[in-house]
Amino acid sequence: MDHLFKELEKVEAMVNAKMERLIPEEGDGRIGENRLIQAIKYSALSPGKRVRPFLVLKSAALFGVSESCALQVAAAIEFIHCFSLIHDDLPALDDDDERRGQPSCHKKFDEATAILAGDALLCYAFEILSHETTHVDPSIRCELVSSFAKSVGIDGMIAGQMLDIISEDMSLSIEQITRLQRLKTGQLFQIACEAGAILGKTGKSVRNSLRGYASNLGLVFQITDDLLDVTTDVNDDGTPRNDKSSGKGTYVSVMGIEKATQQAKILTEQAISHLIPFGKSADMLRDLAMFILNRTR
Numbered sequence: 001m002d003h004l005f006k007e008l009e010k011v012e013a014m015v016n017a018k019m020e021r022l023i024p025e026e027g028d029g030r031i032g033e034n035r036l037i038q039a040i041k042y043s044a045l046s047p048g049k050r051v052r053p054f055l056v057l058k059s060a061a062l063f064g065v066s067e068s069c070a071l072q073v074a075a076a077i078e079f080i081h082c083f084s085l086i087h088d089d090l091p092a093l094d095d096d097d098e099r100r101g102q103p104s105c106h107k108k109f110d111e112a113t114a115i116l117a118g119d120a121l122l123c124y125a126f127e128i129l130s131h132e133t134t135h136v137d138p139s140i141r142c143e144l145v146s147s148f149a150k151s152v153g154i155d156g157m158i159a160g161q162m163l164d165i166i167s168e169d170m171s172l173s174i175e176q177i178t179r180l181q182r183l184k185t186g187q188l189f190q191i192a193c194e195a196g197a198i199l200g201k202t203g204k205s206v207r208n209s210l211r212g213y214a215s216n217l218g219l220v221f222q223i224t225d226d227l228l229d230v231t232t233d234v235n236d237d238g239t240p241r242n243d244k245s246s247g248k249g250t251y252v253s254v255m256g257i258e259k260a261t262q263q264a265k266i267l268t269e270q271a272i273s274h275l276i277p278f279g280k281s282a283d284m285l286r287d288l289a290m291f292i293l294n295r296t297r
């Protein structure tokens with residue numbers, strides 16, 4: 001695991017540096033642009049785990065994709081993730097005052113700025129994906145753009161968020177929760193891994209293996225997130241400190257802590273089994289699955 005931690009740190013530094021280079025400079029007489037840039041820098045460069053960029057880089061490495069191309073896509077996916085976090089924190093959605101240990105974007109700036117900074121980040125991610133420095137082949141760039149759009153939009157992460165909002169206070173079955181989480185969290189994990197395969201121009205079966213890995217990993221990530229919510233964010237008397245998820249169906253609320261923990265272990269084994277075709281070259285992805293299963297943040 002030491003090797004994984006070093007690698008996670010390395011990826012974090014590389015992706016941060018890349019995002020910093022990609023975010024435009026402020027300029028004289030550009031008051032509107034400058035405010036967007038300030039809000040984007042504040043949110044995107046704040047300390048996140050960079051799990052999705054890690055998945056892009058390690059999947060791309062399986063196919064010998066150049067690091068500079070993969071890094072462009074890694075930054076783009078982190079910008080999309082960051083858009084989702086900024087919007088999710090807004091009063092109309094989750095209404096969170098804090099994100100990554102600092103005031104959320106709308107608290108630091110204001111609601112309008114947070115909405116617009118999120119919109120700009122999403123657009124900018126697609127601008128990066130479609131740029132020739134991301135891949136020389138226009139058909140690959142086009143595939144990246146269309147696959148990311150599908151994973152994020154009407155049938156993707158945003159649909160998951162919509163479902164999450166309208167199903168609040170409904171009692172969902174495990175199947176319904178799984179569908180919700182596959183959309184809300186899983187779609188971005190899947191495109192992170194698939195992007196490596198797209199850049200590497202691989203065949204269908206290889207892509208399916210990576211999709212299988214990512215799909216199971218996304219669910220493990222969500223279960224461990226739910227477990228961390230109930231086990232770490234508690235008052236001294238054991239009651240939940242942040243009551244936002246109460247009323248929402250989660251694996252933990254439906255299955256209980258013990259069964260949800262067991263389910264996360266099974267899904268991790270399934271995720272890892274999808275990596276068999278890649279042999280030892282996928283060890284870093286295996287280690288990441290174990291890290292997500294056992295994570296403490």
Ligand code: GRG
Pocket residue numbers: 047048049050051081083084085087088093100157158161184185225297
């Ligand atoms: C389109 C508004 C909108 C939302 C999409 C991703 C998402 C849905 C909402 C974000 C809120 C959330 C808690 C979603 C569940 C997935 C999840 C645990 C996200 C947090 O990801 P981490 O833990 O965050 O990778 P860091 O800060 O490490 O990048």
